[in-house]
Amino acid sequence: MIGQSCVLHISERQLNRFVALISAMAFAYIAWVARSFPPPFNEADVGPAQLPTMAAVLGMLACCWLYWTARQLRGQTEIGRPLRVLSGVIAIGAYVMLMPVFGFYPTSFVAVAILMAASGEHRAWVLLTTAVSVCLFVYVCFDLILDVQFP
Template identity: 25%
Template structure:
């Protein structure tokens, strides 16, 4: 087995194991209050969904390792120009998002963060990026604030 295939195999197994570890740790880390014991949407729901997504992602990656033996996900040591810069800018964008959320509010900070990542991923056309960022932010806000009753920062605008 080639080096890149071994790395992909290890990545897949590690992702699956992490998903299972999170799944089994949830009851010990997130206590459900007795008032929410019979409610379908409780504090353990989102972590369980994320654990299942990790497990499924690991399984799909593992299957792709066996299906595409001749192709490599790794670019054989060649690095795309600017990849490290984009990675660092992405990390700065995440820290800025966390720092600006209490000031700007969830929706506005999320719009800016999504715009930043869309640009970093190579889609600088504002007439596509802006509607995508606004719609995605509003959908996320509706799911968490309206449907799941998760309090989100409102920022200086005070309403969203």
């Protein structure tokens, strides 16, 4: 396949710090967006903004820890299939962009299969079974048990 033989060598310290900074920016964006969520319905309810805000704070703390512990790393990281990594990143971006258009479940079904294929799984029955299982699991947990509907 094209690009399979390309190997990138990156310092573990730089890679971990880059991932920590990008992730921290993503968590900060989540916290910023959560500010615009509506207030709680009553005094006992924490409101819709609390969970993403708490997750963002914990995520930012984890990013700080990752950045701090990266100082101990001295090795090199090999990215053996950069085109697969790039295709996975593009698939996630397309997933986020297409979810409002086609809905959560159809988009998730396709995204799971594409991400697995980008990771190297090419057996159709495994792709299909896993995509169906993930969507079914999310539906049972969120729609049926927690009564949280996805778009």
